[in-house]
Amino acid sequence: MTLSPRQEEIVDAAIKLIAEKSIQALTIKNLSNQVGFTEGAIYRHFSSKLDILLHILLKFQSNARQMLEDTCSNDLPAMDQIEHIFMHNIMSFVENPAIAAVIFSESIFQNEDRLSREVFKLLEMHESTLSCIIEKGQERNELIEGVQKEEIIRMIIGSIRYTVTKWRLGGYQFNLQKEGKSLIDAIRHLISKQ
Amino acid sequence: MTLSPRQEEIVDAAIKLIAEKSIQALTIKNLSNQVGFTEGAIYRHFSSKLDILLHILLKFQSNARQMLEDTCSNDLPAMDQIEHIFMHNIMSFVENPAIAAVIFSESIFQNEDRLSREVFKLLEMHESTLSCIIEKGQERNELIEGVQKEEIIRMIIGSIRYTVTKWRLGGYQFNLQKEGKSLIDAIRHLISKQ
DNA sequence: CTCGTATGTAAGTATTTATTTACTAATCCA
DNA sequence: TGGATTAGTAAATAAATACTTACATACGAG
Numbered sequence: 416m417t418l419s420p421r422q423e424e425i426v427d428a429a430i431k432l433i434a435e436k437s438i439q440a441l442t443i444k445n446l447s448n449q450v451g452f453t454e455g456a457i458y459r460h461f462s463s464k465l466d467i468l469l470h471i472l473l474k475f476q477s478n479a480r481q482m483l484e485d486t487c488s489n490d491l492p493a494m495d496q497i498e499h500i501f502m503h504n505i506m507s508f509v510e511n512p513a514i515a516a517v518i519f520s521e522s523i524f525q526n527e528d529r530l531s532r533e534v535f536k537l538l539e540m541h542e543s544t545l546s547c548i549i550e551k552g553q554e555r556n557e558l559i560e561g562v563q564k565e566e567i568i569r570m571i572i573g574s575i576r577y578t579v580t581k582w583r584l585g586g587y588q589f590n591l592q593k594e595g596k597s598l599i600d601a602i603r604h605l606i607s608k609q
Numbered sequence: 610m611t612l613s614p615r616q617e618e619i620v621d622a623a624i625k626l627i628a629e630k631s632i633q634a635l636t637i638k639n640l641s642n643q644v645g646f647t648e649g650a651i652y653r654h655f656s657s658k659l660d661i662l663l664h665i666l667l668k669f670q671s672n673a674r675q676m677l678e679d680t681c682s683n684d685l686p687a688m689d690q691i692e693h694i695f696m697h698n699i700m701s702f703v704e705n706p707a708i709a710a711v712i713f714s715e716s717i718f719q720n721e722d723r724l725s726r727e728v729f730k731l732l733e734m735h736e737s738t739l740s741c742i743i744e745k746g747q748e749r750n751e752l753i754e755g756v757q758k759e760e761i762i763r764m765i766i767g768s769i770r771y772t773v774t775k776w777r778l779g780g781y782q783f784n785l786q787k788e789g790k791s792l793i794d795a796i797r798h799l800i801s802k803q
Numbered sequence: 804c805t806c807g808t809a810t811g812t813a814a815g816t817a818t819t820t821a822t823t824t825a826c827t828a829a830t831c832c833a
Numbered sequence: 834t835g836g837a838t839t840a841g842t843a844a845a846t847a848a849a850t851a852c853t854t855a856c857a858t859a860c861g862a863g
């Protein structure tokens with residue numbers, strides 16, 4: 416399960432390639448150029464291209480898992496925890512646009528069952544953490560109760576994704592961090608009590 | 610600009626192909642099988658595959674434009690207009706999953722400037738209509754004012770898109786119409802006055 | 804030292820895909 | 834009628850792409 420240094424190197428090169436060009440640019444040829452070896456060398460370290468994509472997703476998963484656990488372990492007000500997760504995601508997109516490029520490429524993965532399942536899992540991780548936080552927040556009377564947590568989750572994750580998608584479609588023109596902050600402020604205003 | 614009957618036929622076949630398989634399945638070979646002609650015949654009617662994709666987007670655009678104009682022309686309360694647009698979109702995804710497949714394939718279009726611009730335009734059409742509705746709603750004291758309309762729009766469009774994406778990733782397992790209704794009810798609850 | 808394993812290269816292969824070409828049959832109009 | 838236009842076919846082409854194979858070299862353990 417854990418990767419050798421060279422495997423890490425290849426996965427990182429793949430991520431860089433996706434970030435700078437697009438997921439379409441992730442070909443074995445391009446990847447081998449990026450790493451500085453020939454195509455055959457890639458196959459010494461991964462059995463297939465799918466395997467590489469899979470490890471990219473696993474890497475993002477383990478980052479996300481770490482962040483989500485850290486967030487849950489402290490005992491801030493619910494809304495602060497949500498903001499923390501929200502802004503952490505925004506920042507990780509800003510610092511590493513490949514994450515967005517990969518995660519938002521479900522359409523490409525759709526025929527690859529294994530990949531779309533891993534993307535799904537990543538979403539589920541976020542959802543279940545948010546679910547737990549919102550539930551507590553409602554019990555503690557910090558968050559409004561008239562709206563089911565499932566719908567709040569949809570709005571939070573959906574609005575991030577949409578904002579990031581437009582940021583990407585528009586060629587990274589606007590300041591994502593700033594827009595993310597306005598958005599989470601609006602969400603706070605809507606779902607906090609009073 | 611307007612298409613011949615045979616061109617319509619080809620575009621519709623392309624949409625069907627995307628809906629039933631995926632956007633990856635839209636190859637000239639598959640398309641010609643679907644239509645019942647050979648590959649060469651396709652090129653009698655369209656200059657390139659890109660041209661076909663473009664006309665798919667234009668078709669969706671004109672449908673959406675029609676719907677948005679219809680909505681604006683009546684004088685319902687803002688929230689009812691929003692719900693109308695919202696549910697119209699949901700229903701069009703239910704009836705024609707290709708629309709979702711195409712619109713959510715920005716990642717594939719990203720290197721095709723022309724295509725991503727048209728997807729962008731489709732989003733802008735929805736945004737500007739919603740913007741107008743929300744503005745009036747806030748003036749008329751129907752909608753809350755503490756939150757900027759840009760953020761509300763992000764939440765509305767984002768939450769639809771996210772719900773539809775999960776519906777697709779999960780293989781159309783849940784009832785999108787029902788979930789859409791719960792979601793718009795929640796939104797209504799959050800952004801209506803009182 | 805040397806043998807085997809790990810890791811690289813160069814040059815394939817097989818397949819897919821968009822597009823083109825040369826040809827044909829039908830249909831329309833002068 | 835007859836010549837051009839339209840719309841189809843079959844087959845070729847060119848490029849891209851994931852992956853394989855045969856060979857080379859370095860290096861660590863016995």
